[in-house]
Amino acid sequence: xxxxxxxxxxxxxxxxxxxxxxxxxxxxxxxxxxxxxxxxxxxxxxxxxxxxxxxxxxxxxxxxxxxxxxxxxxxxxxxxxxxxxxxxxxxxxxxxxxxxxxxxxxxxxxxxxxxxxxxxxxxxxxxxxxxxxxxxxxxxxxxxxxxxxxxxxxxxxxxxxxxxxxxxxxxxxxxxxxxxxxxxxxxxxxxxxxxxxxxxxxxxxxxxxxxxxxxxxxxxxxxxxxxxxxxxxxxxxxxxxxx
Amino acid sequence: xxxxxxxxxxxxxxxxxxxxxxxxxxxxxxxxxxxxxxxxxxxxxxxxxxxxxxxxxxxxxxxxxxxxxxxxxxxxxxxxxxxxxxxxxxxxxxxxxxxxxxxxxxxxxxxxxxxxxxxxxxxxxxxxxxxxxxxxxxxxxxxxxxxxxxxxxxxxxxxxxxxxxxxxxxxxxxxxxxxxxxxxxxxxxxxxxxxxxxxxxxxxxxxxxxxxxxxxxxxxxxxxxxxxxxxxxxxxxxx
Numbered sequence: 207x208x209x210x211x212x213x214x215x216x217x218x219x220x221x222x223x224x225x226x227x228x229x230x231x232x233x234x235x236x237x238x239x240x241x242x243x244x245x246x247x248x249x250x251x252x253x254x255x256x257x258x259x260x261x262x263x264x265x266x267x268x269x270x271x272x273x274x275x276x277x278x279x280x281x282x283x284x285x286x287x288x289x290x291x292x293x294x295x296x297x298x299x300x301x302x303x304x305x306x307x308x309x310x311x312x313x314x315x316x317x318x319x320x321x322x323x324x325x326x327x328x329x330x331x332x333x334x335x336x337x338x339x340x341x342x343x344x345x346x347x348x349x350x351x352x353x354x355x356x357x358x359x360x361x362x363x364x365x366x367x368x369x370x371x372x373x374x375x376x377x378x379x380x381x382x383x384x385x386x387x388x389x390x391x392x393x394x395x396x397x398x399x400x401x402x403x404x405x406x407x408x409x410x411x412x413x414x415x416x417x418x419x420x421x422x423x424x425x426x427x428x429x430x431x432x433x434x435x436x437x438x439x440x441x442x443x444x445x446x447x448x449x
Numbered sequence: 450x451x452x453x454x455x456x457x458x459x460x461x462x463x464x465x466x467x468x469x470x471x472x473x474x475x476x477x478x479x480x481x482x483x484x485x486x487x488x489x490x491x492x493x494x495x496x497x498x499x500x501x502x503x504x505x506x507x508x509x510x511x512x513x514x515x516x517x518x519x520x521x522x523x524x525x526x527x528x529x530x531x532x533x534x535x536x537x538x539x540x541x542x543x544x545x546x547x548x549x550x551x552x553x554x555x556x557x558x559x560x561x562x563x564x565x566x567x568x569x570x571x572x573x574x575x576x577x578x579x580x581x582x583x584x585x586x587x588x589x590x591x592x593x594x595x596x597x598x599x600x601x602x603x604x605x606x607x608x609x610x611x612x613x614x615x616x617x618x619x620x621x622x623x624x625x626x627x628x629x630x631x632x633x634x635x636x637x638x639x640x641x642x643x644x645x646x647x648x649x650x651x652x653x654x655x656x657x658x659x660x661x662x663x664x665x666x667x668x669x670x671x672x673x674x675x676x677x678x679x680x681x682x683x684x685x686x687x688x
Contacts, residue, residue, distance in 0.1 A: 280523070282657075327620060333542075333659035335659075380623045
């Protein structure tokens with residue numbers, strides 16, 4: 207039993223090392239979907255800008271997309287498939303009418319997590335970009351401007367039923383959209399494939415908004431999980447021997 | 450009705466002045482110029498310009514060092530003379546990121562080329578957020594004014610002159626918002642009007658801004674005199 211346990215421990219530890227090493231070499235999938243007015247533009251963030259490995263498991267994506275007529279979007283995100291997403295998104299409505307947007311940034315994660323501790327935050331600024339004397343940002347249909355996603359499903363939301371406005375020509379307002387899990391992370395859902403941030407809002411004509419946001423899922427490191435499993439096996443074995 | 454020759458001369462001079470004011474108010478942008486300098490390293494810059502109208506352009510672009518150790522991303526609109534707002538304007542959404550392991554300085558300038566003369570009323574604003582993507586306390590500071598509006602490289606308005614902000618690890622901090630309206634500025638624009646950001650970011654720091662700057666040519670005093678004299682004539686005629 208002892209030899210078997212030792213062998214399992216070594217194998218699991220090696221597996222953990224391999225996972226970490228692989229994560230540092232291959233960029234994770236980090237994509238976006240921009241939806242507005244019944245049309246959608248999507249793609250890998252790296253295809254619309256650049257992708258850079260900035261740390262053992264961290265990747266930096268920055269780029270811009272103006273493939274949707276009348277809308278220009280740019281981003282700069284640091285991501286880690288371990289996982290977290292942190293960075294900024296700015297979007298400009300070039301049209302003459304208010305537009306509703308749903309924008310998802312989704313990151314593939316590794317490994318899957320049964321239990322998570324999560325935290326997140328969003329802040330932003332809104333500018334009257336065309337000098338009309340007004341700018342308005344509202345959450346669409348009373349929903350949340352920021353939604354943290356786990357496997358595409360709701361994890362947490364911020365800026366629910368929100369409204370921000372500018373009433374001076376070429377004016378700007380900054381807003382803090384709040385946070386969750388700060389300073390102490392809160393329990394989150396299981397995450398098997400992806401985490402993401404969804405922005406859903408309506409932006410007035412000719413104006414621009416930027417969001418800086420964070421979504422972090424804290425999990426025990428894979429090696430610790432393995433040790434925990436093995437410790438559990440030892441304890442279970444010990445109890446059986448005592449019987 | 451008697452027409453006073455002296456008044457005629459004033460009217461003529463005033464009308465000429467008004468025409469001159471209006472004619473030179475047409476800030477015809479012949480393009481845009483972006484510059485980025487950073488203590489991180491030299492970088493490569495790219496920009497795509499889209500015509501929105503004969504006098505308005507949308508730009509999106511970026512600058513990055515080799516390996517993206519540092520980057521600047523922008524979306525920027527430039528408006529020449531706008532008959533609705535009667536102003537030339539530009540706005541700029543920018544994101545600056547420091548992926549190096551050291552504190553770095555950045556200076557980003559978005560300029561639109563053109564000329565305009567006369568007295569101006571300027572308006573503008575900026576707001577932003579500081580994201581600390583590192584595991585240690587992050588810091589954003591201004592190096593000189595963080596935000597400047599420039600005529601031919603000379604600041605006509607500055608904001609966030611002594612900015613110093615700290616953000617805990619993996620947190621977002623609002624920089625706040627700063628607005629100004631209808632500030633009179635004399636002089637002329639011989640080459641370009643611009644927005645400049647000048648800042649220092651600790652390792653792993655990122656800052657994003659939305660910003661706008663407009664200038665409106667106000668009629669010269671002689672032109673205002675024309676209106677006054679015309680008003681007097683009208684008043685006499687009604688009597």
